[in-house]
Amino acid sequence: MPDTDAPGVIPIALDAMGGDHAPDEIVAGAVQAVREHGIPVVLVGAPRPLAEALHRHDAAAEIPIVRAEEALAMDEGALASLRRPRSSIAVACHLVRRGDACAVVSAGSTAGIVATGKLRLRGQPGVLRPAIAVALPTRPNPTILLDAGANAEVKPEMLVQFAHLGAAYAETALGISEPRIGLLTIGSEPEKGNKLVKRAHELLSAAPGLVFAGNIEGHDLLSGTVDVIVADGFTGNVALKTMEGSVRYAFAELRETINESRTARIGGLLQKKRIRELYRRLDPEVHGGAVLLGLNGTVVIAHGDSHAKGVSAACVLAARLAQEGVVNRIGERLATTHRSHRLW
Amino acid sequence: MPDTDAPGVIPIALDAMGGDHAPDEIVAGAVQAVREHGIPVVLVGAPRPLAEALHRHDAAAEIPIVRAEEALAMDEGALASLRRPRSSIAVACHLVRRGDACAVVSAGSTAGIVATGKLRLRGQPGVLRPAIAVALPTRPNPTILLDAGANAEVKPEMLVQFAHLGAAYAETALGISEPRIGLLTIGSEPEKGNKLVKRAHELLSAAPGLVFAGNIEGHDLLSGTVDVIVADGFTGNVALKTMEGSVRYAFAELRETINESRTARIGGLLQKKRIRELYRRLDPEVHGGAVLLGLNGTVVIAHGDSHAKGVSAACVLAARLAQEGVVNRIGERLATTHRSHRLW
Numbered sequence: 084m085p086d087t088d089a090p091g092v093i094p095i096a097l098d099a100m101g102g103d104h105a106p107d108e109i110v111a112g113a114v115q116a117v118r119e120h121g122i123p124v125v126l127v128g129a130p131r132p133l134a135e136a137l138h139r140h141d142a143a144a145e146i147p148i149v150r151a152e153e154a155l156a157m158d159e160g161a162l163a164s165l166r167r168p169r170s171s172i173a174v175a176c177h178l179v180r181r182g183d184a185c186a187v188v189s190a191g192s193t194a195g196i197v198a199t200g201k202l203r204l205r206g207q208p209g210v211l212r213p214a215i216a217v218a219l220p221t222r223p224n225p226t227i228l229l230d231a232g233a234n235a236e237v238k239p240e241m242l243v244q245f246a247h248l249g250a251a252y253a254e255t256a257l258g259i260s261e262p263r264i265g266l267l268t269i270g271s272e273p274e275k276g277n278k279l280v281k282r283a284h285e286l287l288s289a290a291p292g293l294v295f296a297g298n299i300e301g302h303d304l305l306s307g308t309v310d311v312i313v314a315d316g317f318t319g320n321v322a323l324k325t326m327e328g329s330v331r332y333a334f335a336e337l338r339e340t341i342n343e344s345r346t347a348r349i350g351g352l353l354q355k356k357r358i359r360e361l362y363r364r365l366d367p368e369v370h371g372g373a374v375l376l377g378l379n380g381t382v383v384i385a386h387g388d389s390h391a392k393g394v395s396a397a398c399v400l401a402a403r404l405a406q407e408g409v410v411n412r413i414g415e416r417l418a419t420t421h422r423s424h425r426l427w
Numbered sequence: 428m429p430d431t432d433a434p435g436v437i438p439i440a441l442d443a444m445g446g447d448h449a450p451d452e453i454v455a456g457a458v459q460a461v462r463e464h465g466i467p468v469v470l471v472g473a474p475r476p477l478a479e480a481l482h483r484h485d486a487a488a489e490i491p492i493v494r495a496e497e498a499l500a501m502d503e504g505a506l507a508s509l510r511r512p513r514s515s516i517a518v519a520c521h522l523v524r525r526g527d528a529c530a531v532v533s534a535g536s537t538a539g540i541v542a543t544g545k546l547r548l549r550g551q552p553g554v555l556r557p558a559i560a561v562a563l564p565t566r567p568n569p570t571i572l573l574d575a576g577a578n579a580e581v582k583p584e585m586l587v588q589f590a591h592l593g594a595a596y597a598e599t600a601l602g603i604s605e606p607r608i609g610l611l612t613i614g615s616e617p618e619k620g621n622k623l624v625k626r627a628h629e630l631l632s633a634a635p636g637l638v639f640a641g642n643i644e645g646h647d648l649l650s651g652t653v654d655v656i657v658a659d660g661f662t663g664n665v666a667l668k669t670m671e672g673s674v675r676y677a678f679a680e681l682r683e684t685i686n687e688s689r690t691a692r693i694g695g696l697l698q699k700k701r702i703r704e705l706y707r708r709l710d711p712e713v714h715g716g717a718v719l720l721g722l723n724g725t726v727v728i729a730h731g732d733s734h735a736k737g738v739s740a741a742c743v744l745a746a747r748l749a750q751e752g753v754v755n756r757i758g759e760r761l762a763t764t765h766r767s768h769r770l771w
Contacts, residue, residue: 232613235621269576269664274504277579277661301668305676314665317621320613321662322669324645329673332649337681 092123093405094147095398096175096184099128100154101191103388109190110136110146112394117145120395122402125184127151128171149174155191157387161198172196176203179380186381186401188372190389196382197233197375204378207410209417212237213377214245214316215384216252217323221307224259227252228267228304228312231373232320239282242266242313243290247416248376249311250293255407256400257310265299265309267318273298279315287313292419301325372397374404376413381405436467437749438491439742440519440528443472444498445535447732453534454480454490456738461489464739466746469528471495471519493518499535501731505542516540520547523724530725530745532716534733540726541577541719548722551754553761556581557721558589558660559728560596561667565651568603571596572611572648572656575717576664583626586610586657587634591760592720593655594637599751600744601654609643609653611662617642623659631657636763645669716741718748720757725749 097113099106106128114137116122125147126133137143151171155164167173172191176199178184189196197213206213214230227249234241246264253262266284268276273284275298287295296309304312304326314322372393375382381404385397441457443450450472458481460466469491470477481487495515499508511517516535520543522528533540541557550557558574571593578585590608597606610628612620617628619642631639640653648656648670658666716737719726725748729741 235613235619267665269579269661269668275579280661301665301670302672302675304669304672306672317613317624318662318665321611321645321658321666324613325648325666325669326645326673328646328648328650329670330677331646333674333677333681337677 093183093185094123094125095401095405096149096178096187097124097126097394097398098171098175098187098189098191099126099133099148100151100171101157101189101196102385102394103157103190104390105154105190106132107136108390109394110140110142111391112389112398113146114140114142115391115395116398117142120399120402122398124398125149125178127175127178128154149178151175155195155199157192159192160194164192164195164198165202170195170199172199173203176200176380176382180204185405186383188383188385188394188397188401190372190385190387190394190397192387193232193373193384196384200375200378200380200382204380204382206377207379207414207417209420210248210377210413211241211244213375214241214248216249216374216376218257219305219312219326221305224253224257224307224310226304226307226310226312227257227262228314228319228323229376230314230316230319231323232316233375234316236317237279237315239279239286242279242283242315243286243293243420244377244417245313246287246290246293246295246311247420248413249313251409251412251416252374252376252404253310255409255412256404259310261294262310263294263296263308265296265303265312267301267304267312267314267322268298269300271298271300283313290420292416372400374400374409376409379410381409437527437529438467438469439745439749440493440522440531441468441470441738441742442515442519442531442533442535443470443477443492444495444515445501445533445540446729446738447501447534448734449498449534450476451480452734453738454484454486455735456733456742457490458484458486459735459739460742461486464743464746466742468742469493469522471522472498472515493522495519499539499543501536503536504538508536508539508542509546514539514543516543517547520544520724520726524548529749530727532727532729532738532741532745534716534729534731534738534741536731537576537717537728540728544719544722544724544726548724548726550721551723551758551761553764554592554721554757555585555588557719558585558592560593560718560720562601563649563656563670565649568597568601568651568654570648570651570654570656571601571606572658572663572667573720574658574660574663575667576660577719578660580661581623581659583623583630586623586627586659587630587637587764588721588761589657590631590634590637590639590655591764592757593657595753595756595760596718596720596748597654599753599756600747603654605638606654607638607640607652609640609647609656611645611648611656611658611666612642613644615642615644627657634764636760716744718744718753720753723754725753 151174216229218225372385383401495518560573562569716729
């Protein structure tokens with residue numbers, strides 16, 4: 084059993100072997116989570132390198148290690164991960180299943196995390212497919228986009244469920260009551276779009292327990308007009324990656340423009356601090372990562388190239404979701420829809 | 428017959444009644460195209476308001492009017508446009524069909540233009556579906572993205588054709604020989620994606636006459652690593668709108684950041700000119716609009732809210748595509764694929 088300071092406090096199970104900069108940056112992130120945010124963490128992975136890394140931080144007494152002899156490679160897909168029951172991600176999921184951890188955090192291969200999570204934590208009752216949710220940096224509150232890539236093909240009913248998953252995330256982690264749902268498509272009129280979204284529009288309009296705000300187009304992704312945006316995993320992933328790449332492109336162009344002229348550079352010195360702050364706000368590492376919703380346990384997927392800051396932020400997000408009971412809230416929402424169906 | 432200065436020069440048929448700022452900004456755009464770019468234009472629409480607008484520019488002698496008593500409303504969809512054979516967009520297409528104009532330009536409803544174009548100009552031999560192509564502002568050369576919204580549902584074979592349509596655009600209007608083709612999807616590995624793109628990947632890999640560079644993800648849309656990016660109309664439209672919205676968002680955030688502090692504003696004065704130049708480069712109005720490829724005639728769709736500058740740029744693009752023979756080039760490419768098929 085993990086050893087923690089406060090009796091009854093259930094720690095985050097942090098996969099220390101997943102990610103481009105594992106284990107050193109994962110360990111550094113764990114130390115940050117513990118010391119700067121008071122979040123209890125256990126590290127899952129190969130004991131020796133982890134003990135050495137903890138020692139370098141003088142943190143061996145603060146962060147327990149749970150042994151896992153294997154680790155998934157970053158390019159290992161879903162099938163390969165199913166054959167590895169003793170991988171660090173599998174062991175982390177197992178801790179949650181046993182109640183010895185309140186959530187899983189991993190910066191490993193997304194496909195591996197999704198496959199392992201589905202196999203070891205299983206879907207919550209009634210969940211057709213778990214979905215990956217990402218918080219877009221809108222103001223005043225983030226906007227939850229899902230599915231950001233777990234399901235390349237979906238049925239319209241799954242989009243309705245994604246709305247409930249996303250709404251539960253917004254209610255628990257963001258404290259938004261009655262989150263507004265938007266459906267990502269290619270026009271504002273209900274008859275615009277492909278067969279999938281047209282049918283999903285009908286279902287969402289009639290779904291109890293959801294505040295459906297209608298269609299959302301690509302240029303509204305960051306407008307903050309809704310709290311949750313639903314899409315199939317293919318469209319959601321393309322939209323998310325396009326958004327990230329475009330923002331990065333705009334800033335790179337801007338930086339180059341500033342550097343191109345001496346007078347601009349002088350002016351630029353005055354603004355670099357503010358621009359850096361802005362870039363930080365849009366930085367995926369700050370957001371805390373993606374959340375795999377719909378399993379019997381909270382799973383947070385940090386960016387593969389996360390450094391300590393990103394890992395720590397993922398732990399903060401995971402702790403919040405676990406504390407605020409996102410899994411329970413999803414269960415409540417889906418139970419409501421089932422009861423409504425039985426009225427027919 | 429239109430009256431033009433140089434005998435044998437075929438003008439652009441400009442739909443003067445389509446667009447949020449029609450007819451005044453359309454007329455102003457025509458004047459700009461004629462006077463600043465030497466492109467012959469005829470205006471199609473209601474004679475009286477057009478004559479008055481031309482008179483205000485003192486341009487009545489330079490730009491002929493072709494009468495069209497009706498115009499499609501901006502919210503009229505495909506079905507409505509089919510019932511309006513005398514709309515300005517229908518008459519403009521008719522001029523091209525008769526050989527009295529070399530291309531159609533319109534800032535009207537996209538759905539109306541696509542429906543009218545398909546009905547009146549018909550698809551080129553072998554074209555399964557026409558597609559809307561947009562030039563993304565990459566450097567050193569633009570990147571052609573298609574389909575940007577004409578077909579919400581496609582078959583894999585259509586994506587191969589879109590590759591040929593886009594390649595023809597890149598070859599003629601951009602002078603790029605052997606354009607590289609990318610397939611928009613959610614991972615670099617061929618097995619990533621939905622059924623449509625996985626099958627399209629196979630077909631593109633085997634397609635003669637195409638340089639297939641493999642999968643492209645959302646964050647690579649503006650990286651300039653390929654010359655043509657193919658996607659179904661739903662995904663392409665979401666990606667394009669997301670890109671536009673994200674760039675706009677980044678600039679708005681940046682402007683606000685600059686304005687928030689006095690010292691930053693002082694520095695900002697030095698850069699506003701350069702930032703404006705950058706924003707202009709990314710401004711959709713500068714690009715010239717979208718091109719409907721695959722019909723027996725060049726059709727350019729300007730942004731609905733185009734002003735004179737955007738209209739003029741669309742005319743410049745249309746003239747270039749017509750002069751460089753994009754329709755012929757598409758015919759050559761598709762004839763080659765047909766011959767290859769017959770070898771089996």
